[in-house]
Amino acid sequence: MSTADVRTAGPADVTEIARIQLQIWRVAYAEILGQQVVDGLDAGDLAKRWSGAVEHPNTNVYIASEGSFTVGFCVAGPAPEEEITSADGTVPPDADRTGFIATLLVEPRWGRRGHGGRLLATAASALREHGAERGITWVAQSDSASLSFFRGAGWNPDGTVRTLDTGERTVRELRLTGPLDLRLC
Template sequence: MAVTLRTAILDDIAPVGHLHHRSRRSAYQGMVPDAALDTYGADAAARWWVERWSHERDTHRLTVAEHQGRLIGFTYVGPHEDGEPATGELYAIHVDPGHQGRGVGRALIRDALDTMRERRCRRAVLWVYAANHRARDFYEAGGWRPDGVGRDGWLGPVPTPQLRYALDLTVAAAEPATPAAAQG
């Protein structure tokens, strides 16, 4: 499948929020109650992304994946939230549920890691729901490993224990062995 990756522009931000909502709803089905998945709808997710991007567009990179002119995935990369020097963070990687398993996630994560390397990061981190075994398998196939740090996140009113994964960018090849698309 031919996929084009490019840096997002303002017109992409609301559609990113809608895709994020669809992706998260699909990925987290069965991990959290439906009511939690319905806490924030697609329009609320779009507004959240517009607001976030307006504050972070100078320090973060939002990359979109397109197929035949349609947005089918995205990544969001920036400095590590704890300010660790030379550490980049993959804040989000989402693929439209209808395009998962086709290599879109692999292409997006390679691009995200290349972006971190261009920014002279030596280490990459991300957070993933502990119960999201599909995403964890995807990351582990690409060389990511849990680094022993955890936190409690929230999806609406539901606690979502999360694990931090790390990858040494000085030695890592960014090619996961499995085609599953990640939801983190």
Template sequence: MTTADVSARLAWPDDAPAIVRVQLASWRANGVVPEQEVDALDPAELAERWATLITAPQDARLRVLVGLERADVRGFALVHPSYDPDSDQVTDGEIGELVVDPAHQRAGHGSRLLQAAVDTLVADKFTRGRWWVGTTDDALRAFVTESGWEPDGAHRELAGDSGGTVKQIRLHTTLA
């Protein structure tokens, strides 16, 4: 019997180009960002931003995690205090992003990243988790709710760069 060499860990600055590759592949596959806008982005500039976020976050509790298959980044997660006006930044942590490369979904990377994200929030003494999810992302919402997260009634609309809006609902869970 063989087992896959898979894991999740805190991101290193050298992971930034791979994080960008996963992020752009996800945007293309999911249509989150119009194709022409994705094509206009500079991957090197985005990688520099991710590397800065990893090495010099604005808050020590802001963390980037990567899901690996051997040494290859298959996904990433971003966790931080919840900055919502109705949150307590001492007790409320947030999963800001959790993205798995579309070519490597359904291989357990999302579950590993989610567990690592929750473990990281717990280690930072957060007792409640929050997560904003797009209202049209049925697959992600199903994954999150099957993992024990529930809607808390909050919703928002974010203005997109191309003039459209993204509607989101907030999910929450008790962290233990």
């Protein structure tokens, strides 16, 4: 049986992170984002962007592995004001104690093996260590798998929605919020 693990990503991991994003977006998000958007993605450009995220001082990037394979990743950090502001423009009183899960992706072929839960639990633990008391994330309303995953962790829509324009489609996203003291099965 292979060993499953989560660790902090380093510069040597950005190529694998870019590969996973590209693979998942091509398989799972082409219909949501639009085929032109997905076809326009370049692994080299993504790797450069992920280099910046891995090296950013207020961002934690984690990778999940099984055996020698990198199977997923998660990006977390303090919630930026623009991500936590309510639709009416107000900032919640706990904004400085709110963490942000910017991305959490696991390759579908490695799904249902606990990698997503381990990634979220690791990110949540680190956010708590830095003073966060709750977390937020955005999920496409049509992404039933991600919505189900976060709901299983006790995260639910807070009533805030946004619409993103990809140039080919509009994507309605729900903001989810939940505890950082996770009890995942």
